Amino acid sequence: MGMSSGAAGGSSRNRRGRAKRQPMNEINMTPMVDVMLVLLIIFMVSAPLMTVGVPLQLPETNARALNADKQPITISVQADGKIYIQESEIPVDEVVTRLQAIAQTGYEERIFVRADQAVEYGTVMKVIARISSAGFSNIGFVTAQDAQS
Template sequence: MAMSTGGNGPGGNGRRGRYRAMAEINVTPLVDVMLVLLIIFMVAAPLMTVGVPIDLPKTNASALNQETEPLTISVNAEGRIFLQETEVPLEGLVPQLQAIMREQKPGEQQRRIFVRGDRGINYGRVMEVMGTVSSAGFTRVALLAEQPSGRPAAAQPVAPAQPAQQPAPARR
């Protein structure tokens, strides 16, 4: 059996070998890895929001700029209240908020408090929570709603509740 080695010996044609080094980079594996990472991040991104599932109402209001991370109070469909992701009774909400605010640095602007209420919840329950928070002296309280694009937006801050004026009695 005769075999050609491609050398300069008898029967050789003067080339060192049959195959030359390829000078191109194969990007197919890189593209495959990038597509897998893209899919993973697309699936994981919606899961990085606040942990209490709430069906927010839609609004066309624009989002507010935030300097510090706000505190979030959520009222779910059953009417239970959550501070961030921890369930708290309505009576314990204000003391916990005050403890958080005491840890704030002196001279720093008061942290914003967002109230998120499920779409199907009674409006009175959300207003009860907001009234409790604002009556405790917190002035930067706002409602959250979901923008049509799917990201939450904050409504304008709500002024502290003022008692309704009684109509004047009719004179005869």
């Protein structure tokens, strides 16, 4: 029965019998991956809620959804006649100049028109006439899905 020295046992121990801690030379990726997955889930859930911030009560139709490959320009007409491009309120006279400033692909830019179901037909047609007379031809209407379909 002999006493073992520190080097003979294979593990490096100090005088008190505890193992010496070696500096870690690898990065632990698990916490970073966990945080990234949580952020991904948060953005996936919240992204559809951030589309357009102008509250409207859209008319319901049985039309199928359009495939939008990129974010279109959205023009909203509220029940009281206020007009918005994206989320900025503008006067009806400035619709064309703002569209021309925003359009990245020129007159081929996709434009979605959203109008509250209580808006007069003439108001919506006035906005659409200004857009189409300026040369924009890719205009779509946004409606809510019919609850019965």
